[in-house]
Amino acid sequence: QQQVKQSPQSLIVQKGGISIINCAYENTAFDYFPWYQQFPGKGPALLIAIRPDVSEKKEGRFTISFNKSAKQFSLHIMDSQPGDSATYFCAARQPNTGNQFYFGTGTSLTVIP
Amino acid sequence: GAVVSQHPSWVICKSGTSVKIECRSLDFQATTMFWYRQFPKQSLMLMATSNEGSKATYEQGVEKDKFLINHASLTLSTLTVTSAHPEDSSFYICSARDRRGAAYEQYFGPGTRLTVT
Numbered sequence: 001q002q003q004v005k006q007s008p009q010s011l012i013v014q015k016g017g018i019s020i021i022n023c024a025y026e027n028t029a030f031d032y033f034p035w036y037q038q039f040p041g042k043g044p045a046l047l048i049a050i051r052p053d054v055s056e057k058k059e060g061r062f063t064i065s066f067n068k069s070a071k072q073f074s075l076h077i078m079d080s081q082p083g084d085s086a087t088y089f090c091a092a093r094q095p096n097t098g099n100q101f102y103f104g105t106g107t108s109l110t111v112i113p
Numbered sequence: 114g115a116v117v118s119q120h121p122s123w124v125i126c127k128s129g130t131s132v133k134i135e136c137r138s139l140d141f142q143a144t145t146m147f148w149y150r151q152f153p154k155q156s157l158m159l160m161a162t163s164n165e166g167s168k169a170t171y172e173q174g175v176e177k178d179k180f181l182i183n184h185a186s187l188t189l190s191t192l193t194v195t196s197a198h199p200e201d202s203s204f205y206i207c208s209a210r211d212r213r214g215a216a217y218e219q220y221f222g223p224g225t226r227l228t229v230t
Contacts, residue, residue, distance in 0.1 A: 034219075042223055043117075043206050043208075043223045046220070049217070093217055099210045099219060100147075100159065100162065105155070106155070106156050
């Protein structure tokens with residue numbers, strides 16, 4: 001059973017456009033929601049993260065929107081650049097498990113010039 | 114800060130041999146390290162959680178006798194794939210939790226590409 005559902009599977013955006021990736025979860029016990037960026041052949045790198053007591057967090061061109069009642073959160077990449085082309089994973093932390101994360105299925109983002 | 118390294122970055126081995134992958138936290142002490150497996154164009158699948166000085170906790174369906182994990186110190190965890198077979202070929206990624214920092218953070222290594230011929 002997929003604990004965190006992510007969509008879309010792939011996304012193509014024009015340079016300068018907004019990339020939006022969505023995730024949904026069921027377990028209301030999750031208490032931390034990070035987004036990771038992964039380039040081919042590399043490990044995931046933390047991009048931005050949010051806790052459920054906050055509805056939005058912005059860091060540079062990256063924004064997380066969090067809707068606790070809907071159990072959904074999304075990543076917005078403003079002014080998307082070709083260098084943003086990568087696979088993005090959302091995740092959710094299960095407390096009291098030593099920091100176990102459940103990952104979404106990933107979104108392959110391609111930003112075309 | 115919060116750098117995690119893995120060695121080797123890629124390895125090719127023959128079927129039936131064993132391969133050891135090292136995961137090190139370079140600038141912090143990790144009470145907990147995690148081992149993931151990732152198939153091409155797929156998500157990360159947690160294999161096991163290891164705590165320094167104790168036995169690893171394996172996820173359901175992961176053979177503990179095949180994937181041996183040792184977390185001998187606060188900066189080093191090793192994953193040994195024993196009697197490797199072609200179906201074990203995958204991208205193995207470790208992550209580590211900093212004992213000092215926010216309880217939520219996990220820092221990932223660059224991954225190890227294992228190919229079994």
